[in-house]
Amino acid sequence: MAGGLIHQVLRRKLQSQSAVIAQVPALSWFTSRKFSEDSGSAGMRTVALLGAGISSFLGFATIASADEAEHGLEVPNYPWPHEGILSSYDHASIRRGHQVYQQVCASCHSMSLISYRDLVGVAYTEEETKAMAAEIEVVDGPNDEGEMFTRPGKLSDRFPQPYSNEQAARFANGGAYPPDLSLITKARHNGQNYVFSLLTGYRDPPAGVTIREGLHYNPYFPGGAIAMPKMLIDGAMEYEDGTPATEAQMGKDVVTFLSWAAEPEMEERKLMGFKWIFVLSLALLQAAYYRRLKWSVLKSRRLVVDVVN
Helix, strand or coil: CHHHHHHHHHHHHHHHHHHHHHHHHHHHHHHHHHHHHHHHHHHHHHHHHHHHHHHHHHHHHHHHHHHHHHHCCCCCCCCCCCCCCCCCCCHHHHHHHHHHHHHHHCCCCCCCCCEHHHHECCCECHHHHHHHHHCCEEEECCCCCCCCEEEECCCCCECCCCCCCHHHHHHHCCCCCCCCCCCHHHHCCCHHHHHHHHHHCCCCCCCCCCCCCCCEECCCCCCCEECCCCCCCCCCCCCCCCCCCCHHHHHHHHHHHHHHHHCCCHHHHHHHHHHHHHHHHHHHHHHHHHHHHHHHHHHHCCCCCCCCC
16 A cells, blocks of 8 residues: 555656656757747837948938038138127228229129229228229219210219129129129128138039039039139239239139128127117116115015904
8 A cells, every 4th residue: 555655656657757758858848939929029229220321321321411411511611800799800901802802803803882982991092092983984864965985983982893784694604604703701601601612712623523614613613514714813813902912812802802891780780780789788787776775675674464453
């Protein structure tokens, strides 16, 4: 009886051990399979994310290339001395820039919104400006006989036009129409930096880029091909004050002149704004003192509540 009981206990023990041994390979196989599936899905996710990143990068590069072709290369930002809150124009640079405009730009580009009298006190004296205006011939009239006549220029006259009409301008420039420069730094995005980069950004076209005859490669111009040739060359002119006429110097001076032409009231506006800020600051101090004076009596008084009576 006891021997049979011991035999049954041993048999059950051996059966339980064999069942555990039989389950171990199945469990290890299931674990390894699950691990391989997790690894495979993680690898697929990595490949998918990598593909999406590459596609996004290529798409962004394509958009950037298309934007560069449409709007031109992004221009750098230059530290213009008149950009500060309390900064003013460099009037010597305005005078040199007007000289660059007269000798380089005026043969093709007009400035129809600028009169000679605008230069008085800014870059020239009144006598110098009158002499400058008298050098041009202006068609005026009619006279008493009903006929037009020519006369020497005067301070109230606008800068002369290089062409009589748009058709004549296009015919002389191979179909291109030179824009008016009166507001050019306001009419272009990032105007001052764009004009300076355009004037100094001429270079040879890169490999694979073909420029049509009569055009010139400039990466800052939309499309990269511009009808205007490179005009600013080192030593191409001589400044009255003896400043070396380098390409960068001429570009900086003419952009300063064009910035003044587009915004001649900037210095007066900044000065008026500073005056108003000063006056309003005094008014604020006076209001604060008056408030403290009137409310000090009420804020410093002591209230006693008689709860008994």
